[in-house]
Each structure stands twice: as C-alpha cells, then as structure tokens.
Amino acid sequence: MGGVVIGGLALAGIRASLSDAQAAAGFLSIAEDVPLMPGLAENADAAAVFDKPSGRIASTEAKGAVTASAVRQFYAATLPQLGWTRQDNEQYRRDKEQLRLGFVGRDGALTVRFELAPHQQ
Numbered sequence: 250m251g252g253v254v255i256g257g258l259a260l261a262g263i264r265a266s267l268s269d270a271q272a273a274a275g276f277l278s279i280a281e282d283v284p285l286m287p288g289l290a291e292n293a294d295a296a297a298v299f300d301k302p303s304g305r306i307a308s309t310e311a312k313g314a315v316t317a318s319a320v321r322q323f324y325a326a327t328l329p330q331l332g333w334t335r336q337d338n339e340q341y342r343r344d345k346e347q348l349r350l351g352f353v354g355r356d357g358a359l360t361v362r363f364e365l366a367p368h369q370q
Contacts, residue, residue, distance in 0.1 A: 279307035280365055282331055283348065286323045289313040289361060304345055304367030311363070316356040324350065342368055 277283045278296050285291055289311035296309040321338050328348070333341040339350040347369075351362035 277309055277311075277363060279309045279363065280348075283363065283365075284327050284331075285311060286313075286315065286320055286361075288315045289320075301367075305365060306367070307365040309363050310353075310360050312354075312358075312360045314357050315359055315361075317352045317359060318356075320350065320352070320359070320361055344368075 275285045277285055278291060278293060279298055290313060291309055291311040296307075298305060298307040324341070325335060325338075328341050329335065331343075333343045333348060336342050336347070339352075341348045345368050347366055349364045349366075351364065353360040353362065
C-alpha cells in the first residue's frame with residue numbers, strides 16, 4: 250500500500266502510525282487526545298472550556314498555511330485511530346461527545362475552529 254502525505258506528515262492510508270502523528274503534531278489544549286495537525290498553530294487565547302452535567306463544551310482555533318482539504322484529510326486519517334467515528338467531512342463522534350471542525354479564511358491562510366460538545370441524540 251502506498252503512502253500518502255498530508256500536511257507534511259507521511260501516512261500509509263488508514264493504517265498510519267499514530268505515534269508518528271503524535272510526535273509531529275502535538276495536541277489541542279482543550280482535548281489532550283485530539284492531535285493538532287502539523288502546519289497549524291493553536292491560538293491559546295481562543296481556548297474555552299465549560300464543564301456541564303451533560304458533558305464538556307470546549308472550543309479553540311488554530312491558524313496555518315494549510316488548505317481545508319488537507320485538514321479534512323489529516324483528521325479523517327487520525328481521528329478514527331483515537332476512537333472517533335466520522336459523521337461527515339467536518340464532524341466526528343466518540344462516546345457521548347461530538348467534535349466539529351469549522352473553517353474561516355482561505356487556503357494558505359486558514360483558521361480552523363475546533364468545537365467539542367455533548368452529542369445530541
């Protein structure tokens with residue numbers, strides 16, 4: 250099986266080594282188990298976390314010279330290895346939480362918004 254390069258990180262399809270992604274990427278401040286894609290830098294001032302009886306609500310953003318397509322590909326390849334199930338290109342679910350990705354700006358100067366919330370059934 251051939252390798253795929255996403256955001257400068259070589260991935261071998263869905264069987265990519267998560268330890269390689271962890272070493273290259275780091276993790277979001279709001280969720281220690283959600284990797285930060287290489288090429289993105291988190292804006293620590295944008296991070297917010299609220300704990301509620303129904304679960305945590307958290308958000309942050311990261312900027313970088315990346316494309317929305319590369320971000321979608323990176324998270325589609327890495328999040329399932331961490332137990333997240335892809336709901337669509339920009340939404341994932343794990344246990345009772347959902348993770349939503351949002352995009353502001355243009356490719357090459359993109360801001361990615363990460364929002365964690367309890368899953369609504």
